[in-house]
Amino acid sequence: MTAPEIQKPLLDVRGLTIEIETRRGPAIIVDGINLTVGKGETVGVVGESGCGKSLTMLSLVRLLPNKIKVKGGTAEFAGRDLLKMSKSELRQVRGGKIGFVFQDPMTSLNPVMRIGDQLCEPLIYHRNMSKADAGKRAIELLRLVGIPGPEQRITAYPHELSGGMRQRVMIAMGLACDPELLIADEPTTALDVTIQAQIVDLVKDLRKKLNMSVVWITHDLALIAGLVDRVAVLYAGTVVEDAPVGELFARPTHPYTRGLLASIPKLSDERASRLSSIGGTPPEPGRRPKGCPFAPRCALAESICHERVPVLEPVAGHSGHRVACFVAQRQLKEAA
């Protein structure tokens, strides 16, 4: 893995806040997220479902659903704020410099359009390619993502492909314009382990070839262990821990991260031993507790946790590792 250029991140999200309109008034779902992605760096974003992973990424290309709006923050991509760009500028970026892969291919592939035509569209639009050149490039892309017989496949409709192949077509679309940044939202969650392994290897391979930055969103910590350089752990719309991948697995510090890691069955487990689990579920929008969002489920919670919100602070002595937890920070100081 090449060392990422830390100095000037390709994507720099600061204080991103997203609100949803509910019957009881506006409620915050994403609460001041900070996230950076360096050039050539692969960042994993993990967290349970509903913690705001998808909305964070959708907001960057301004594809948020109705009733959900960005309330604050900036998201600089190559020095320009995505959240303030004009519509036409944005169209240049979306599907061009930033490629997207969504969780459910059936919602983002057009069911009545041949996959070749769907692949050609952004090439003609963003790259001003001729139809013939775009067609050639589409075949090349399908070959790149490991679809056998791409010359025949470009005339297929999405429903004629298996789930794994559709997902690969989605990745081909995300990669169509040689993006500088690929954002993949649970791209393998619905797939078999065998296909998942193929796709993970494919992305690893491509990012090296194309020197691309990647944001990989998932709830599966095991999956990203061998894939990413850095991990941001999301809980209830905030980043609670952020660290290089080896560091995160070696020294998980936030109680939520520890809970997530402990609940994954390991090779070394005794058969049928009890797994440790985090009781309860994340708060619903509009029902976020006043202090630390994790406090209602946290075994270590103290009175301060119910009063004040912890902020991300460096873990002393471990560069690049940050955690938002009163008790963890205090324990680290006591240990030092």
Added chain:
Amino acid sequence: MAAEPLIKVENLVKHFVVRLGAFGERGATVYAVDDVNFDIFAGETLSLVGESGCGKSTTGFTLLNLQKATSGKVIFQGENIVSLNEKRMRPYRRELQIVFQDPYSTLNPRMTIGEVVGEPILFHKLATKAELPEKVTRLLADVGLPARFASRYPHELSGGQRQRVAIARALACQPKFIVCDEAISALDVSVQAQIINLLLDLQEKYGLTYLFIAHDLAVVRHISDRVGVMYLGRLAELATREQLFSNPLHPYTRALLSAVPEADPELEKTRQRQILVGDVPSPLAPPAGCRFHTRCPIAMDKCRAVVPEWREVETGHHVACHAVEMETAG
């Protein structure tokens, strides 16, 4: 495990006849389950794994006689249950239950949780109307839900809570055997761990037997006594948890295992994966001979022509592969 099995599955076959073409003018056969043999022992967790479409769910449904078997037998309490009509099946229904991946689609949205859980109790006449509330409360407690949930509706529950309700409903008629078809696959890891613990607790408490269908091999490795690997409608390998994970014999099992990610960045960086190329072939036209030969890295001529025999190569370790046959014959 020399004891008489709780359930004996013998040469079980399930084919679906489908219509193809714009006007359904052509008939075709889906070879969903083909000549599957295995025993299920009382109190064990037997898992079925394999890629999507390889026939795991169909095996589960057919075994419970929820879908009519094309041929073969499933022996439970001395009776071949797959030959029974719904009326004669009824006494066995109570003892043989199933829990699905998405309980939302199987729980009636207009029934309260209390009604959902109480319905099978009344249906099988296991309690009177007056005794019902207490029974429901006890069942909800068994699955870790407070009694007040009885008056709620399915849409008011989280995914994990709905799965608990589905389990309570399956438990309601004191079954011996439960098929868990991807029962935890749609849940977050943390909730998954809760439900796994619940299933293990209930198994201990009531001596339940599980057929656990799943695609997450880390979970399967955690909870199973024995594991069966299916490929395109056939069993490729069946062995104890230890045998299968430390000494996988079938090339398909090996490929499956090597695709499972471990939560360990160091291990992941150095590990050699054996990536399977391509997708599972269509079950409408499964390959001749060994069905895995189109993706098998060590396929031989024989594999393309002859179906490998289902053999026990070591006590409790069954496999169907010509290469293994040659090795172990030598």
